[in-house]
Amino acid sequence: xxxxxxxxxxxxxxxxxxxxxxxxxxxxxxxxxxxxxxxxxxxxxxxxxxxxxxxxxxxxxxxxxxxxxxxxxxxxxxxxxxxxxxxxxxxxxxxxxx
Amino acid sequence: xxxxxxxxxxxxxxxxxxxxxxxxxxxxxxxxxxxxxxxxxxxxxxxxxxxxxxxxxxxxxxxxxxxxxxxxxxxxxxxxxxxxxxxxxxxxxxxxxxxxxxxxxxxxxxxxxxxxxxxxxxxxxxxxxxxxxxxxxxxxxxxxxxxxxxxxxx
Numbered sequence: 686x687x688x689x690x691x692x693x694x695x696x697x698x699x700x701x702x703x704x705x706x707x708x709x710x711x712x713x714x715x716x717x718x719x720x721x722x723x724x725x726x727x728x729x730x731x732x733x734x735x736x737x738x739x740x741x742x743x744x745x746x747x748x749x750x751x752x753x754x755x756x757x758x759x760x761x762x763x764x765x766x767x768x769x770x771x772x773x774x775x776x777x778x779x780x781x782x783x
Numbered sequence: 784x785x786x787x788x789x790x791x792x793x794x795x796x797x798x799x800x801x802x803x804x805x806x807x808x809x810x811x812x813x814x815x816x817x818x819x820x821x822x823x824x825x826x827x828x829x830x831x832x833x834x835x836x837x838x839x840x841x842x843x844x845x846x847x848x849x850x851x852x853x854x855x856x857x858x859x860x861x862x863x864x865x866x867x868x869x870x871x872x873x874x875x876x877x878x879x880x881x882x883x884x885x886x887x888x889x890x891x892x893x894x895x896x897x898x899x900x901x902x903x904x905x906x907x908x909x910x911x912x913x914x915x916x917x918x919x920x921x922x923x924x925x926x927x928x929x930x931x932x933x934x935x936x937x
Binding site for chain 1: 824
């Protein structure tokens with residue numbers, strides 16, 4: 686489980702390390718469970734050293750869900766390792782990055 | 784045609800938990816070839832995706848399958864041969880779909896196709912499984928000659 690921070694009715698989940706196929710199923714579950722409560726979510730990625738397509742798929746699915754249910758959702762602290770994959774996938778202009 | 788130098792072999796089981804170690808070993812192998820950092824990182828992304836595909840789509844999540852990654856260098860190309868012993872996979876799985884940015888599926892093959900210059904399934908001499916060959920062309924500076932990695936640069 687990744688640590689979360691609750692503030693002003695919004696949750697921040699702080700992903701860290703290598704978000705790959707070994708951890709993405711649990712990560713997906715944790716992110717979606719937060720969104721199912723209806724609270725806004727920020728995914729903090731500053732401490733992510735590596736992310737693969739299964740990790741990116743979690744972010745895409747979360748963004749889709751949040752958009753459909755009008756829940757606030759964004760990515761924060763996108764570092765070069767994460768941005769590399771988002772750019773290759775041409776998702777850097779699609780996902781809400783701040 | 785110049786001879787290929789065998790840079791090394793990484794053998795592992797079809798468990799997601801193995802992928803982290805595979806990436807580290809691959810980085811060590813490629814660091815001997817003076818690849819540009821960005822190129823190296825992109826290649827690791829691509830090979831990781833290929834290994835994931837084997838685990839998910841060839842072994843269907845079975846954790847006891849054998850996977851072997853051989854790395855060669857020759858004629859300014861890095862050549863990767865990924866061997867598994869699962870059922871034959873339809874080569875059509877390597878055809879990248881038009882990427883719909885709001886659909887998670889298909890992203891792995893899309894990344895693989897973006898980064899690698901050539902990909903093909905080779906005939907299996909051992910009669911079972913699959914051998915996926917992937918090639919990445921480099922210039923004299925260890926930079927990619929064609930496409931893919933430059934898109935990931937900051």
